[in-house]
Amino acid sequence: MIPFIGELSLILAFIFAIVQGTLPLAGVWKNKTTLMNLAVPTARIQSLLILISFAVLMYSFYANDFSVLYVASTSNSQLPTMYRLAAVWGGHEGSMLLWVAILSIWTIAVTMFANNLPNTFKIRLIAVMGLVSVGFLAFILFTSNPFDRLIPAALDGRDLNPLLQDPGMVFHPPVLYMGYVGFSVAFAFAIAALLDGRLDNAWARWTRPWTTVAWMFLTLGIAFGSKWAYYELGWGGWWFWDAVENASFMPWLVGTALIHSLAVTEKRGAFKVWTVLLSICAFSLSLLGTFLVRSGVLTSVHAFATDPSRGLFILLYLVIVIGGALLLFALRAPNVGLGEKFDVVSRESFLLANNVVLAVAAGSVLLGTMYPLLIDALGGGKISVGPPYFDAVFVAIMAPGLFLMGLGPLAKWKKASIPEIGTRLKLAAVISVVSALLVPSVLGKISLMVTVGVFIGVWIVSTTLILLQNRIKTKQIAGSSLIDNFKAIPLAFYGMLLAHLGIGVFVLGVTLVKGYESEQDLRMEVNDVAKIGDLSFTFQGAQKIQGPNYTSSQGRFIVSEDGKQIALLYPEKRFYPVQGATMTEADIEPGVFKDLYVSLGEPLEKGAWSVRIYIKPFVQWIWAGCIIMALGGLLALLDKRYRIANKNMAAKTEEAF
Amino acid sequence: MNRTLKFLIPLALFLVAVGFLTKGLFLNPREVPSPLVGKPAPPFTAPILGEAGKRFNSADMKGQVWLLNVWASWCVACREEHPLLMEMAQTKRIVMHGLAYKDIDAESQQVLIAMGNPYNKVITDPDGKIGIDYGVYGVPETYLIDKAGIIRYKHIGPLTPEILLTKIVPLLKELGV
Numbered sequence: 001m002i003p004f005i006g007e008l009s010l011i012l013a014f015i016f017a018i019v020q021g022t023l024p025l026a027g028v029w030k031n032k033t034t035l036m037n038l039a040v041p042t043a044r045i046q047s048l049l050i051l052i053s054f055a056v057l058m059y060s061f062y063a064n065d066f067s068v069l070y071v072a073s074t075s076n077s078q079l080p081t082m083y084r085l086a087a088v089w090g091g092h093e094g095s096m097l098l099w100v101a102i103l104s105i106w107t108i109a110v111t112m113f114a115n116n117l118p119n120t121f122k123i124r125l126i127a128v129m130g131l132v133s134v135g136f137l138a139f140i141l142f143t144s145n146p147f148d149r150l151i152p153a154a155l156d157g158r159d160l161n162p163l164l165q166d167p168g169m170v171f172h173p174p175v176l177y178m179g180y181v182g183f184s185v186a187f188a189f190a191i192a193a194l195l196d197g198r199l200d201n202a203w204a205r206w207t208r209p210w211t212t213v214a215w216m217f218l219t220l221g222i223a224f225g226s227k228w229a230y231y232e233l234g235w236g237g238w239w240f241w242d243a244v245e246n247a248s249f250m251p252w253l254v255g256t257a258l259i260h261s262l263a264v265t266e267k268r269g270a271f272k273v274w275t276v277l278l279s280i281c282a283f284s285l286s287l288l289g290t291f292l293v294r295s296g297v298l299t300s301v302h303a304f305a306t307d308p309s310r311g312l313f314i315l316l317y318l319v320i321v322i323g324g325a326l327l328l329f330a331l332r333a334p335n336v337g338l339g340e341k342f343d344v345v346s347r348e349s350f351l352l353a354n355n356v357v358l359a360v361a362a363g364s365v366l367l368g369t370m371y372p373l374l375i376d377a378l379g380g381g382k383i384s385v386g387p388p389y390f391d392a393v394f395v396a397i398m399a400p401g402l403f404l405m406g407l408g409p410l411a412k413w414k415k416a417s418i419p420e421i422g423t424r425l426k427l428a429a430v431i432s433v434v435s436a437l438l439v440p441s442v443l444g445k446i447s448l449m450v451t452v453g454v455f456i457g458v459w460i461v462s463t464t465l466i467l468l469q470n471r472i473k474t475k476q477i478a479g480s481s482l483i484d485n486f487k488a489i490p491l492a493f494y495g496m497l498l499a500h501l502g503i504g505v506f507v508l509g510v511t512l513v514k515g516y517e518s519e520q521d522l523r524m525e526v527n528d529v530a531k532i533g534d535l536s537f538t539f540q541g542a543q544k545i546q547g548p549n550y551t552s553s554q555g556r557f558i559v560s561e562d563g564k565q566i567a568l569l570y571p572e573k574r575f576y577p578v579q580g581a582t583m584t585e586a587d588i589e590p591g592v593f594k595d596l597y598v599s600l601g602e603p604l605e606k607g608a609w610s611v612r613i614y615i616k617p618f619v620q621w622i623w624a625g626c627i628i629m630a631l632g633g634l635l636a637l638l639d640k641r642y643r644i645a646n647k648n649m650a651a652k653t654e655e656a657f
Numbered sequence: 658m659n660r661t662l663k664f665l666i667p668l669a670l671f672l673v674a675v676g677f678l679t680k681g682l683f684l685n686p687r688e689v690p691s692p693l694v695g696k697p698a699p700p701f702t703a704p705i706l707g708e709a710g711k712r713f714n715s716a717d718m719k720g721q722v723w724l725l726n727v728w729a730s731w732c733v734a735c736r737e738e739h740p741l742l743m744e745m746a747q748t749k750r751i752v753m754h755g756l757a758y759k760d761i762d763a764e765s766q767q768v769l770i771a772m773g774n775p776y777n778k779v780i781t782d783p784d785g786k787i788g789i790d791y792g793v794y795g796v797p798e799t800y801l802i803d804k805a806g807i808i809r810y811k812h813i814g815p816l817t818p819e820i821l822l823t824k825i826v827p828l829l830k831e832l833g834v
Contacts, residue, residue, distance in 0.1 A: 235771075240731075240733075242733060273664075277667060280667075281667075315675065315679060318675065318678075322671055323668065323672070323675070326671055329667065329668070330667075333664050334664050370674070373677060374677055385795065386732055386733075386759075388759050521770050601771060602770075612767070612770075612771075
């Protein structure tokens with residue numbers, strides 16, 4: 001009975017979403033207040049209904065209701081409760097429901113916090129979000145209903161894919177989707193503005209915080225996913241340029257470009273058309289990612305579902321949403337105007353360069369991701385474009401962009417001077433060159449990749465610090481204390497600094513782990529010792545242990561440095577009987593300067609095992625960098641003056657109407 | 658350029674992409690005639706993985722029917738066909754050599770340790786030169802080469818049990834293996 005409530009709310013939500021997406025728009029067009037007033041209540045009811053339906057599905061998983069087909073195929077009574085709840089998004093149908101559930105959270109947020117917008121604009125915004133929801137709800141109801149029944153009920157479920165039975169999987173999808181779906185708000189802002197014909201500083205100011213929140217979640221979501229791959233897949237890698245990873249990375253690149261371009265539109269009124277196009281692209285790439293992952297057109301370690309009718313449905317949806325948006329763009333954007341002029345050397349130019357680099361980088365990832373599909377469609381069969389392409393192309397595109405990142409924030413708006421920037425950055429240049437030469441020789445292996453990487457990483461960090469020092473100096477009022485100076489700087493500026501620092505930390509992490517990681521594959525008998533540098537790994541044998549829904553061989557390793565024990569590691573080889581799957585659970589001793597990573601390969605004769613040992617220097621910096629970036633986003637969001645300004649602006653625009 | 662036309666570019670690009678996506682959904686042409694089928698396999702010599710100093714010479718394979726499977730550790734689709742390759746290796750019916758295409762030796766070796774080694778020998782092709790001679794579109798690809806060194810069949814994409822039973826096994830029978 002309970003699953004039926006879930007299905008019913010989903011159907012009702014679909015009906016409400018249709019109303020939300022159409023009547024208020026008609027109301028704005030015909031200037032009928034009664035129709036316009038429908039927007040907020042229908043949006044809230046629609047969202048609540050979806051959330052109810054999501055809660056019902058969660059309950060079905062919690063209660064092991066195997067009369068629901070989806071529960072029976074992705075859960076099992078032996079599965080620990082936490083994973084039973086995470087199993088809600090462990091398969092196709094539930095992932096889609098999670099998608100709309102998160103869209104409803106965003107919709108509710110828009111109805112609650114977007115009060116500073118002019119009324120008609122807000123109504124259009126909510127209506128566009130309703131239309132986005134209609135498509136996804138139709139997709140779920142017609143092709144991927146998570147509440148389909150299984151009569152008679154299964155005795156037990158087929159269990160969750162063991163790869164997904166991991167704490168990381170509990171958080172990774174919701175956080176990632178918060179980002180993905182969050183770009184729908186920026187998208188709706190762009191469409192509403194195009195419909196409205198108004199694209200001004202105020203519009204950019206309203207869009208900014210929403211975009212920043214989405215970007216923040218996406219950053220964290222991608223970082224969680226990468227971390228999950230690192231410890232769960234047992235290969236010690238943290239990024240595979242897999243189609244699904246790329247699907248989340250492309251919106252991130254475009255979203256990052258969007259954040260910067262919005263800043264220019266808000267502050268200088270320039271880049272308007274470009275900003276709108278980026279808003280459309282960011283969400284389009286999120287949708288495209290969903291298509292690529294869900295339709296199964298690409299082979300991927302993540303591929304869950306392959307069903308052409310689903311693929312066709314999503315494709316149709318893409319055509320309507322993205323095609324419609326781009327058509328509207330083509331019709332309306334020419335009238336928007338260009339905004340204020342700026343010099344070749346100016347902050348605008350640097351931000352333009354940033355945008356071009358990020359857009360080209362996203363394009364190159366898109367090309368690499370779609371290339372196999374392209375070849376397939378042209379009759380060339382299924383192929384894989386791997387890291388050799390991505391590493392070469394992506395790094396070559398991003399490196400100059402990252403260098404410019406150090407210069408841009410120091411340049412003045414409208415007109416800047418190169419000699420002036422040069423004097424300010426002399427110190428940073430010296431520090432970066434010295435570190436680029438010193439670090440590789442200290443660490444013992446010199447390569448071009450490491451030298452360039454260290455240079456860029458240190459360059460970003462040092463220019464960012466100089467930027468802070470510079471800002472304090474220019475804001476200095478006679479007699480004010482240093483603390484007052486720190487306080488006088490808006491939080492948004494600190495947010496920018498922190499996000500840039502995060503990039504620097506990330507670049508250093510990537511460079512050093514790529515340049516200095518070491519690995520050994522060996523056969524180890526009980527009490528064998530493996531030596532890597534100053535470290536020795538003693539294998540003390542493996543013993544059988546029993547987990548809640550698996551059996552496991554757990555190895556025990558003592559790691560010591562210069563004769564002193566520094567870590568105990570327990571890597572496992574698990575067997576999940578329900579799915580007949582074997583999983584490698586690496587054990588990792590994380591550290592600021594290096595991770596010790598041990599995983600078990602295959603059992604050999606007489607208690608010996610094939611063992612893989614990695615030393616991963618600075619690998620944690622990769623995720624630390626992402627977290628710092630996200631914190632930067634958070635700071636920017638908390639900027640108080642920004643919100644007051646927003647309110648004043650809204651009051652003014654309201655008067656103007 | 659006309660101003661309005663310029664603003665249509667994003668839409669036009671998108672529609673082209675949609676065209677490909679649609680075709681990608683319906684077409685699944687895993688089988689294409691290769692210009693090399695029926696021609697002599699390009700000769701090569703190259704280092705053998707895990708056997709330092711030894712080189713593989715394709716001329717030594719004259720008089721034998723063999724399979725050349727192009728793969729890489731970074732190739733996701735290769736993991737899909739790997740279990741089938743392992744099964745094939747267990748039957749010991751045919752010699753199969755692997756070509757580690759644009760791969761790093763240590764990484765190729767690692768995959769073989771983790772997933773098992775179905776190959777008689779693994780030939781390394783770090784810069785993809787042999788791959789170019791053979792017209793490799795991407796990995797995985799599989800070539801069937803007869804006693805006279807002629808390529809008799811080429812499969813692009815992961816091998817499947819159907820391909821094995823309907824294409825490769827009949828050809829092997831024909832070639833007397």
